[in-house]
Amino acid sequence: MxxxxxxxxxxxxxxxxxxxxxxxxxxxxEERGVLILLKGNGKGKSSSALGTMARSVGHGQKCGVIQFIKGRDATGEYLFFKDHPMIDWHVMGHGFTWETQDHNEDTQAAEKAWAIAEDMLNNPEYGLVVFDEMSYPLKYKNLMVEPVVEALQARPEMQNVIITGRTMPEELMEIADTISDVKDERHAFRLGVKAQKGIEF
Amino acid sequence: MxxxxxxxxxxxxxxxxxxxxxxxxxxxxEERGVLILLKGNGKGKSSSALGTMARSVGHGQKCGVIQFIKGRDATGEYLFFKDHPMIDWHVMGHGFTWETQDHNEDTQAAEKAWAIAEDMLNNPEYGLVVFDEMSYPLKYKNLMVEPVVEALQARPEMQNVIITGRTMPEELMEIADTISDVKDERHAFRLGVKAQKGIEF
Structure with a gap:
């Protein structure tokens, strides 16, 4: 006291x-849609994008998610959100490069994912779209950055976009409204704790 | 190609x-519950905790949330999650210190919130508990850190805990398994964009 x-x-x-x-x-x-980049090597980028999506859906906004890396089957987030009537969720892309070991197939998968992403950026019905791990195909040149920048700049005025991934190309940084860099100060994995259901996937 | x-x-x-x-x-x-701290001045800490909660619920785990700062009424995340049968959500605490301007009332509110938090840390039914903005009452001495550390250390073995907030006391950093520091590199708010529904609340 x-x-x-x-x-x-x-x-x-x-x-x-x-x-x-x-x-x-x-x-x-000012009132307009924003472009948010969540980058860095720390834990919490994709989960942050999805938490923000829950927030948007809570206010009645239709949302779209494209996962540019196909990792494990049936992640917790997919199981939780997939059947929601306000959410369109697409698990696209290929696995991690070191798993697929095939650059040309990775590129084809990235192009298919981008086609759906581009449709969302043309559709004002989506209040928020999330491009999860999109930095990944950009980094490995499975996807060119120029058409992505163009489509982002031409999107509906009130549409919000969140892009996640470790490293962001300079071209996206330039046009972003909000950038958070998530730094890994410690990770349970390096302490010997196995990746676990509900936390990592 | x-x-x-x-x-x-x-x-x-x-x-x-x-x-x-x-x-x-x-x-x-190693398989055990982990303590995750999401700190720093950047956007995305609370949303990350809630995205992880969706992930946990997706795998059938019961989750608890305590919001230690009572901000706006009916945030999007509250509207989205509040009625879910696997989620117990408590908006506790007082407003921000500069809104309430009453340290003693803030302390009473923090103590009430902590009582519920402590019950969750004693209950192995919760797979994940989220203490949102808990760093805030700790920083302003509305809540002492020692009993928090004790309760965290005595919690059920498989229980995961996420604590969010700008600054984390050293005592919590010491016992954490995963620490992400979210750095604000840019924020739309400083570009003159109004805080908006579905993104900030």
Whole structure:
């Protein structure tokens, strides 16, 4: 418990803080869809995109997800979201490069995924679209960045887009509104803990 | 398209990469619940915790959420998850310190939230519990860190815990299995874009 004197000083400090916060809020008035990049080597990028999707669906917005890397079958997120009437979920692409070991097949898979992604970017019904691990085919040149930038810039004005992946090409960084870099400070995997259901997949 | 020669070199490189990945996977054999901290000033920490929760529920695990900061009414995530039979969601705590401007009331609210959190940490039925913005009452001394550390260490063996918030006390960092630091590289808010439904709340 604070004493009455401490509480008074505390309140004065908080009032000053509130004035600063309120001023910042008053300055942000533009209303439009944003492009969010979630990059970096840390855990939590895809899950963050999907948590934001839950938030959008909670407000009645239709959402689309393209997974550009086909990893495990029946991940928890897929099982949870796949049948929701407001969500279109596409597991596309190929496996990780070191699993498939076939660059040309990876490219064909990436192109198919991009065709669906492009349709979503042309459709104003989608309030949010998530391109999960899209940085991956971009990095390995299975997908060119120029048409992606073009389609993102021509998308419906109120549409939000989240792209996840370790490394983002400079061209996407330039046009992004929000960029979070998720840094791996520690990971249970390196402590010897097996990847587990409900946490990693 | 790669030429046959390029493809051969590519395959050899990917085979070497696969060997390294497989070796790492083989070494991680421990199975237990993990404590994950999502910290930093960047966007995406709470949404990441909730995306992971969707993943856990997708695998049939019961989950609990305590929101330690009561912000806006009826956020999208609350509307989306609140009625799910596998999820217990508690919006607890008080508003941000600069809104409430009352340290003693903030403390009472934090203590009530912690009482529910502690029950969850005693209940092996919860596969995952999320303590959203818990770092906040810890930072402002509305909640002491010692009992939190004790309860975390005594929790059921297979229970996963995610704690989010900007700054994490050293005591939690010490006992965490996974720590991601989300760095704010850019934010639409500073570009003048208003906080919007489905993205920020």
């Amino acid at each position: 604070l004493s009455p004197e401490q509480n008074e000083r505390y309140q004065a400090r908080m009032k000053r803080k509130k004035a600063i916060v309120d001023e910042r809020i008053a300055k942000a008035t | 790669l030429s046959p020669e390029q493809n051969e070199r590519y395959q050899a490189r990917m085979k070497r990469k696969k060997a390294i990945v497989d070796e790492r996977i083989a070494k991680a054999t």
